[in-house]
Amino acid sequence: LGSMSSISVAYGEDGPVFCGLSSDRSHIVTCFGADASVLYGAPPNIPFLGLTAGDGFVCGLLLDSRQPYCWGSNSYVKSGVPQPMIEGAKYSELSAGDNHLCALRAAADEIHGPNAATSLIDCWGYNMTATHVIDEAVSTISAGSVFNCGLFARNRTVFCWGDETVSGVVGLAPRDVRFQSIGAGGYHVCGVLENAQVLCWGRSLEMQQVAPASAIGDGDVNIVPMDAMVSVVGGRFHACGIRSLDHQVACWGFALRNSTSPPKGLKMYALVAGDYFTCGVPAETSLMPRCWGNSGAMALPMAVPPGICVPNACSHGYYNYENHDEVGNSKVCKPANSRLCLPCSAGCPEEWYESSPCNATADRVCQYDCSKCVTGECISFCLSQKQTKSRKLIPFQLRIFVAEIVFAIILLLSVSVIACLYARHKLRHCQCSNNESRLVKSTAYSFRKDNMRIQPDVEDLKIRRAQEFSYDELEQATGGFPEDSQVGKGSFSCVFKGILRDGTVVAVKRAIKASDMKKSSKEFHNELDLLSRLNHAHLLNLLGYCEDGSERLLVYEFMAHGSLYQHLHGKDPNLKKRLNWARRVTIAVQAARGIEYLHGYACPPVIHRDIKSSNILIDEDHNARVADFGLSILGPADSGTPLSELPAGTLGYLDPEYYRLHYLTTKSDVYSFGVVLLEILSGRKAIDMQFEEGNIVEWAVPLIKAGDIFAILDPVLSPPSDLEALKKIASVACKCVRMRGKDRPLMDKVTTALEHALALLMGSPCVEQPILPTEVVLGSSRMHKVSQMSSNHSCSENELAEGEDQRIEYRAPSWITFPSVASSQRRKSSASEADIAGRTTTDGRNIGSSIGDGLRSLEEEIGPASPQENLYLQNNF
């Protein structure tokens, strides 16, 4: 009964059967109930635009062909596309009565469209099979048991046709009354008038007559309670509507004995009625329909869109439906540019006022205006408000007493907070208080450099918020998220290249539907929070975000050269070759600095939890940026304190200690970064089952320990003439992937070691040449030629080739703002447990003892920097 919707209720001997479309954009139908012919006749995997149902059957409007398709056991409405069917006919709406189906023709041209002079309505079934030519454009149709009604598009008046003897509805249709919408029931029709009041007519039982006949014409007129409604539906002898004010359901008319009532206190988006059974899509995140009536109350285990998707923008009086966070990541509607419009509440009643108007994305909100109260409801509401206020007017002495208590509590709290801050400060030398850390402000970056820590300024962070984008803006920027602008895909998102209106090239990360909605929503907010707070030259900057219904998108700076993973393991072998040793080690240094910032300089520290080569992105200046804070969590103030978190991360990079014991510290990131270092050295994936030893750690560490560095180096690159730098990196990698977190170095140690290795790599082959700032070009905002390198005869041919490769390198402007914490300072700042362990333990895992220079403690191993290295480091870091 009624009009087409995203849900339908069929009825018959076997009781009601509910069918609904999936809210996951698939538009696939699923049914629940006891009528096997409806349940099992439902076509799997065929998308529908909307549904309608009658006695023992359901019909859907096929999304692709726009033709009706029915299934079930009604002998008048056969399964399949109803016959006769005009070839190529397309329909915009369906409505089913007891034993018939009507469909409103939607011609591709304007002959029968909404602005047309005529409309065609085709009906099939008992006593109904005919084509009706209506002399005006019809906007919607709704079927009762043996009759149908429609609304004219132009003047919104109603017209009905069908079996008048049985229904008694057709002749009673009010003339010259304008409706926003109508809902036909068994033997009555209800409609929402232009002023949002509801008017019913017909001869259904128990329908109270309250409206003056003069207002609506002759006949047996029934009207609902006086509440303004946004929509109405009709059952066999009852009708239900969604109240405009609170979106709660109100039902009236006849109900069977022992029927359940509509849920109280539950807001609804949409309703549909069978004969004695009504269902609604609740305005809550689950979107799981609730039903009530003769078969008891039930919640159906599927999420259903709260209406029909339309191709056009929502017209005036409608707002674009937004999903709630937990509902899903993808849009409800297919195709992507269609949308779901819900009716705005129709104004506020007399004694109410509008506290916020209906806009493009949200309905209007009304509140009681206590100065205009007339009804008891309003008066009692305002009285209760008053009482609440007057209760606040407590005697003066009592107020003083309370104030004293409050003061004492505040004092106590302040002392505790100061004590905690002090303890925390002592524990981790991390100064979070504003007083201690007045930060150097700049528009793009805000860091404080003191002898130990650099922290984001709290005030600055309050101001520096990521920009909020509308979905349309981002859809436009990416050209509608087509496949060819997709630059990557993760477990929870697809990444698209886009261009904002101001010409900025961006990467738009669009969350995809995850099986665990809460998780993906949590990740979205984690990432948003973290990225808004963090700012570093080697972290991927968040430019903005968008949260629109079920859509969640993050907008990042576009990284022109993709991910380190793509370079090392992508399909293009040239990419890998082009990533010569100097670039690889530079990337390692830069990524290490980003992670070091997370661990050491952000306050409180941040544990990334998903360090891997696909999360190290490379910008157009070939600088590395650590990305994807989806799994990050703020670490304990004392970064050595473990957090008991359920393991999350990527196989192959996951710290075994964290995985097995759920023991999470910053050292878990150190492990993952060690794996990345091994990837960089070997060009192998973290897990690659094409090799006998598929796990990179299990494969590489024994070889490095045995001093066979050659065996692990990426065969696509010629090894540098002096392997010292790579040996140092291999040694650092081995330390990073030690089994016990406490045996691994801290990130600042790792960074320092890598910086030295880089300096060695850049300097040692050309030791005769002094390395000048303009020559070693990593980090210059201008282009510099490494003329010396190309003319240096002591460099090998291979190195020369690699050197040529890196002659033109840039430094992103953000480099300039990177705090130049000298390696020596860093060294002082963290005497890692690993280093201490490295010097003292005789454990077999302390590989330092087994391979000579290979894996001694980092301090010993790095040794003092050579003058060239120092010069290089001073000028470049």
Ligand SMILES: Nc1ncnc2c1ncn2[C@@H]1O[C@H](COP(=O)(O)OP(=O)(O)OP(=O)(O)O)[C@@H](O)[C@H]1O
């Ligand atoms: N800002 C960006 N600029 C250019 N490409 C990007 C950007 N961000 C991500 N990508 C590309 O998209 C891919 C997917 O990124 P995403 O962060 O969604 O997933 P992931 O980290 O690779 O995997 P997972 O989500 O499973 O951890 C990246 O590997 C990278 O190739």
